[in-house]
Amino acid sequence: MARQVNGKRVLVVGLARSGVGAANLLVRLGAHVTANDAKSAESLAPSLNRLDSAVRVALGSHPPELFFSSDLIVLSPGVPHDTPLLESAAGRGIPVIGELELAYSLVAEAAGHGRRVPGFLAITGTNGKSTTTTLLYEMVRQANYRAELCGNIGTAVSETLLAGDFFAPDALLQRAVDFFVVEVSSFQLDTIVSFRPSGAAILNITPDHLDRYHGMDAYAASKSRIFENQSRGDVLVLNADDPYTPQMDARRKALSVSPDVYYFSTKKKVRGAYCLDGRVVFSFNGVEHDVDPAEFRIRGAHNRENAMAAALLALTAGCGMDAVTAALRTFGGLEHRLELVRELDSVQYINDSKGTNVGAVMKSLESFSVPVVLIAGGRDKDSDFRLLRDPVREKVKALVLIGEAAAKIGDAVGDLTQVYFESDLKAAVNRGHACADAGDVVLLSPACASFDMFLDYEDRGRQFKALVQGL
Missing domain, CATH: 3.40.1190.10 (Mur-like, catalytic domain)
Structure with a gap:
């Protein structure tokens, strides 16, 4: 591969971390690299700052001629591989691989x-x-x-x-x-x-x-x-x-x-x-x-x-x-995965912001034998929140919902426990604090992606921790 890409025209699609890494690596191997993303330069500023200066950048759209003139296309994981444009490029014999x-x-x-x-x-x-x-x-x-x-x-x-x-x-x-x-x-x-x-x-x-x-x-x-x-x-x-x-x-x-x-x-x-x-x-x-x-x-x-x-x-x-x-x-575990943030008035506050799907939240709730005040919600990934009915019935004394999926989650499990709808994470943390009694757990485990309100799940988790420390 190193010899195969030297001097070749390589298109890297998607400028998240993997795309930047691939582009810089390909330049190191002697390829002529173009990085393409539909987002604007302003929104991609942190990624662009990490790009090798030899990488040509094309932003704001996906020009077909850019794809069809490439010798190799490398995708970031966040870019679906089955779009018509990529399938058309593959049909022309252009290899399409991931980082x-x-x-x-x-x-x-x-x-x-x-x-x-x-x-x-x-x-x-x-x-x-x-x-x-x-x-x-x-x-x-x-x-x-x-x-x-x-x-x-x-x-x-x-x-x-x-x-x-x-x-x-x-x-x-x-x-x-x-x-x-x-x-x-x-x-x-x-x-x-x-x-x-x-x-x-x-x-x-x-x-x-x-x-x-x-x-x-x-x-x-x-x-x-x-x-x-x-x-x-x-x-x-x-x-x-x-x-x-x-x-x-x-x-x-x-x-x-x-x-x-x-x-x-x-x-x-x-x-x-x-x-x-x-x-x-x-x-x-x-x-x-x-x-x-x-x-x-x-x-x-x-x-x-x-x-x-x-x-x-x-x-x-x-x-x-x-x-x-x-x-x-x-080994004590990772940040944002059932991470104890603070114990206040005999209530534990747990950051599980990495719980971005229903299965993760189910696993997290299994870990507790005390009543849980659950903070959930965010951007839905076409999830079936009805799968949470049994664990919510058994474990959750109050459910605090935020984000785009709040109403959908409420419709799925809202008849099983006390439900509160809040406008942002700060209000949700305050509501969780008010609902919790000594011996309870306030758990952020959203069952959703974070991108409706936060940069990513790490940003969501760190904001939660800051809010908890401010109680």
């Missing part, structure tokens, strides 16, 4: 030249990706492997390649790294061609992004692409308790891919990791190790699943059990 595929192909090219290159440990799923990916990264580091944490978690793989000075004029990956530990979204998987992780995990499949996919089967099929290029010697980890896992197994067999498959389960004994008599058992290479989950620093049933998935990938990648348990004892 993940671009970066992976560069690493794979180095292997083709006989170089020792890092393995890719990749994690996808609807919920828990960032937590599991970071926990796996900590396990790998505890085992004294050299690793890079990247992907959908915040630093694009292409950015990691550039920042680590992995390139020289005629050599790739001069710096020794054992693993890229990568969080992978369904959007990234939509545009892979050759991406083949040596270890992969699908954590769960619950409704999300149905504003982009035509139903759950299409969404699940996108997630399953993480293993479509795997073969003997690779590892695949699946959730035995997830209703879509049989579909994953059937697709794997239909594709005739043959990775070594392990499972995790909180309900039954499986080949891999499972819960038994209050302990977590890891069964690997004919040896069983059991761990008391009370030793895990991260809490909640969903994090027990995340821990099992991360541990299986770590063990199969060569990490010892000591390294795995050391990481489990020290």
Whole structure:
């Protein structure tokens, strides 16, 4: 790929973090790069400031001639791959790939030249990706492997390649790294061609992004692409308790891919990791190790699943059990994921702004045995909020709604508890404070995207924390 793009006209579509990383990487490889985005220069100012000065920029629209005159098109994950313009370009024989595929192909090219290159440990799923990916990264580091944490978690793989000075004029990956530990979204998987992780995990499949996919089967099929290029010697980890896992197994067999498959389960004994008599058992290479989950620093049933998935990938990648348990004892979780912000008057305020879909909120509510004042709402992703009826009935003493989806959520579950509609997050925090009694939890877990009122879920979470600290 490095030699293939040198001197070629490459169009990068979408100027979010991945697009900027891809554009800068391509310039480094000698390509003639144009970056295109339908947004204005003003709204893209932070991204434009990070672009290499050699990148030509075309903003405000998607000119067809720009697409049709390119030798290669690279998409940011937020750009749908099936638009008429992109399909027309592909029909003209122009390759259309994503940033993940671009970066992976560069690493794979180095292997083709006989170089020792890092393995890719990749994690996808609807919920828990960032937590599991970071926990796996900590396990790998505890085992004294050299690793890079990247992907959908915040630093694009292409950015990691550039920042680590992995390139020289005629050599790739001069710096020794054992693993890229990568969080992978369904959007990234939509545009892979050759991406083949040596270890992969699908954590769960619950409704999300149905504003982009035509139903759950299409969404699940996108997630399953993480293993479509795997073969003997690779590892695949699946959730035995997830209703879509049989579909994953059937697709794997239909594709005739043959990775070594392990499972995790909180309900039954499986080949891999499972819960038994209050302990977590890891069964690997004919040896069983059991761990008391009370030793895990991260809490909640969903994090027990995340821990099992991360541990299986770590063990199969060569990490010892000591390294795995050391990481489990020290890793405390991530910002915006069931993050304790403050305890005030015996009320805990929890920031779960990363809970951007219904399944995530369901998992979060499962973590509490005390009454919850739930703050939710934002931009709908064509979600079925009726799936929240049981957990709201069982856990939520008051529901405070904001954003574009407030009315839809209220229609779905408003008959089950006291509901308040507020105009902004400040009013919602004040309402939550007024509703909560000693021993309760005020939980921000929106079940929606953030873009109607905030820059992103991180902005939403940090504003929530500031408001809570101001109470």
